[in-house]
Amino acid sequence: MINFRYRLKGTPVHALNPFAKLAWVASIFVLSLLFNHPVYLLLLFLSTLPLVITAQIWRQWVSLMKFTLYLCLAIIIINALVSSHGTHLLWQAPFQLPLVGTPAITLEAIFFGAGMCLRLLAIISAFALLTFTVHPDDIMLAMLKMKLPYKSVLAISLSTRFIPTLIEDAARISDVQRSRGLELDRGRLTQRLKSRMAIIIPLLSNSLDRTVQVAEAMEARAFGSGQKRSFYKEIALKKPDIPALIMGLIPLLLGIFIWWRGMGDYQYYPALARLGFTGLEGTLLALLILSLCLMLPLGLARKRIEVD
Amino acid sequence: MRKSYFLLMLIIVVGTAALFAPQLNFSLNWGLTATLLVILAIVAFFFEFEAAAISSKEIALVAMLGTISAVARVPFAAIPNLQPCTYLIICAGYVFGPVAGFMVGAITALVSNFFLGQGPWTPYQMFAWGLAGVSAAYIRQLNLGRAGLIIFGALWGYLYGWIVNTWFWLSFIYPLTLKTFLLYQLNSLWFDTLHATGNALFLGLFGVKTIAILERFRQRFNWGLLDTTHPPRWETRQQS
Numbered sequence: 333m334i335n336f337r338y339r340l341k342g343t344p345v346h347a348l349n350p351f352a353k354l355a356w357v358a359s360i361f362v363l364s365l366l367f368n369h370p371v372y373l374l375l376l377f378l379s380t381l382p383l384v385i386t387a388q389i390w391r392q393w394v395s396l397m398k399f400t401l402y403l404c405l406a407i408i409i410i411n412a413l414v415s416s417h418g419t420h421l422l423w424q425a426p427f428q429l430p431l432v433g434t435p436a437i438t439l440e441a442i443f444f445g446a447g448m449c450l451r452l453l454a455i456i457s458a459f460a461l462l463t464f465t466v467h468p469d470d471i472m473l474a475m476l477k478m479k480l481p482y483k484s485v486l487a488i489s490l491s492t493r494f495i496p497t498l499i500e501d502a503a504r505i506s507d508v509q510r511s512r513g514l515e516l517d518r519g520r521l522t523q524r525l526k527s528r529m530a531i532i533i534p535l536l537s538n539s540l541d542r543t544v545q546v547a548e549a550m551e552a553r554a555f556g557s558g559q560k561r562s563f564y565k566e567i568a569l570k571k572p573d574i575p576a577l578i579m580g581l582i583p584l585l586l587g588i589f590i591w592w593r594g595m596g597d598y599q600y601y602p603a604l605a606r607l608g609f610t611g612l613e614g615t616l617l618a619l620l621i622l623s624l625c626l627m628l629p630l631g632l633a634r635k636r637i638e639v640d
Numbered sequence: 641m642r643k644s645y646f647l648l649m650l651i652i653v654v655g656t657a658a659l660f661a662p663q664l665n666f667s668l669n670w671g672l673t674a675t676l677l678v679i680l681a682i683v684a685f686f687f688e689f690e691a692a693a694i695s696s697k698e699i700a701l702v703a704m705l706g707t708i709s710a711v712a713r714v715p716f717a718a719i720p721n722l723q724p725c726t727y728l729i730i731c732a733g734y735v736f737g738p739v740a741g742f743m744v745g746a747i748t749a750l751v752s753n754f755f756l757g758q759g760p761w762t763p764y765q766m767f768a769w770g771l772a773g774v775s776a777a778y779i780r781q782l783n784l785g786r787a788g789l790i791i792f793g794a795l796w797g798y799l800y801g802w803i804v805n806t807w808f809w810l811s812f813i814y815p816l817t818l819k820t821f822l823l824y825q826l827n828s829l830w831f832d833t834l835h836a837t838g839n840a841l842f843l844g845l846f847g848v849k850t851i852a853i854l855e856r857f858r859q860r861f862n863w864g865l866l867d868t869t870h871p872p873r874w875e876t877r878q879q880s
Binding site for chain 1: 669671672683686687689690693695696697699700701702703704706707708710711712714722724728743747750751753754755756757758759760808811812813814815817819820822823824826827841842845846849850853854857861
């Protein structure tokens with residue numbers, strides 16, 4: 333049985349307001365694309381870890397990271413092969429490659445690749461929190477709050493709701509077809525595709541009939557009759573959620589300020605720049621990371637309120 | 641004025657500005673700019689759907705077609721990229737027009753990623769599959785026949801990979817030249833070829849049948865959202 337990646341666990345991270353988490357993930361995403369300084373990127377990546385651990389999604393996170401490491405490898409190899417901007421030559425290939433020319437691997441290119449890997453790790457780690465701790469319905473609610481057109485969001489929401497039903501349908505159809513002698517994993521490629529389609533085509537006609545029922549059910553509930561629609565469940569922003577929402581956005585604003593002041597931009601080529609910081613930059617960076625990490629105590633506080 | 645036109649103008653302005661940024665020595669963040677453009681395009685299509693979907697029928701139809709193709713994506717995940725979802729999106733766009741085609745593609749990506757994992761690639765997948773649906777609606781007017789449809793499907797196998805790879809290329813590779821772009825595409829060539837083969841096989845073996853099923857449904861209920869395309873041609877005549 334296939335399920336959402338999202339699981340409700342009673343951790344402080346799950347107790348946080350979904351909008352706050354979305355803002356927080358968006359902050360990490362934008363900031364890791366804005367900065368290319370390896371220390372900034374490493375700190376951004378590290379600041380996702382406390383939430384990952386508290387949310388008890390460690391195991392899923394590790395399997396996601398294994399997949400990410402494959403991408404990292406590709407990033408390092410391609411950057412090392414193509415970049416000829418570095419000055420510290422490590423290895424000059426004695427042969428030529430098509431498209432690349434004579435590969436010359438420089439220290440700077442390897443460092444750049446490593447920096448970009450940190451960027452990817454930070455982004456993927458932040459999105460893992462989104463996938464595993466924010467319910468799909470909350471994401472759609474956020475889309476509505478961002479004034480996205482209502483009918484499109486409704487279509488997405490309907491679709492999410494129908495996935496389990498259709499998977500059940502597909503399982504039933506495949507049972508029926510198997511009882512008629514269909515062998516799903518036998519034969520050559522075209523034969524396999526044909527047996528898969530013996531499930532997809534009935535599923536298609538079945539669900540088209542269901543479409544009519546859904547539309548009629550919506551009409552019966554007077555869908556689209558009023559100018560302003562009403563909701564069964566209105567999610568009001570509760571008082572304890574407001575600090576979390578603000579804390580989700582502060583890192584973004586602070587980070588954009590730092591970027592606008594020209595910091596967080598590291599020079600990889602032609603030769604690696606020094607890694608040090610001025611006092612002001614160090615203070616601002618510390619503030620940024622602190623504001624990212626403040627999400628966790630807010631979650632703990634929110635959890636306590638929930639328990640009371 | 642329609643909001644989608646406003647968004648289209650915004651896309652053109654941002655896109656043109658990005659095009660001239662290197663000439664003006666302005667260092668642009670390409671990964672962010674591309675993501676912004678893609679999201680704006682998706683939202684523009686959403687507004688287009690808002691105007692085109694007159695009743696609950698269109699919403700239910702688009703949702704259901706998106707669900708089928710998302711479900712088709714998930715069980716096939718074991719066989720990399722041999723997924724019937726691109727072919728289903730192409731058939732949906734072919735029969736129900738560009739707006740419905742885009743919505744089915746976008747819903748497929750977003751909803752199936754609730755099961756497979758969301759990431760920065762989600763908007764690009766929504767965009768790529770959405771465009772597959774849109775272009776299928778226009779390819780119909782060329783009246784290419786089955787062979788044309790197969791080539792079209794195979795082409796989308798590669799185009800999809802290219803669109804989704806673009807973000808990775810823009811965000812993690814330096815320098816951004818044609819050479820590095822091609823090299824990055826090589827990285828996923830094997831997956832894209834599988835995807836293209838799958839599309840061609842699915843469209844060749846079941847395209848006509850699927851289009852006939854959808855076409856019959858469209859005629860039976862006289863669903864709106866589709867007046868921009870021509871009446872059915874060769875495929876359904878074969879059946880009926």
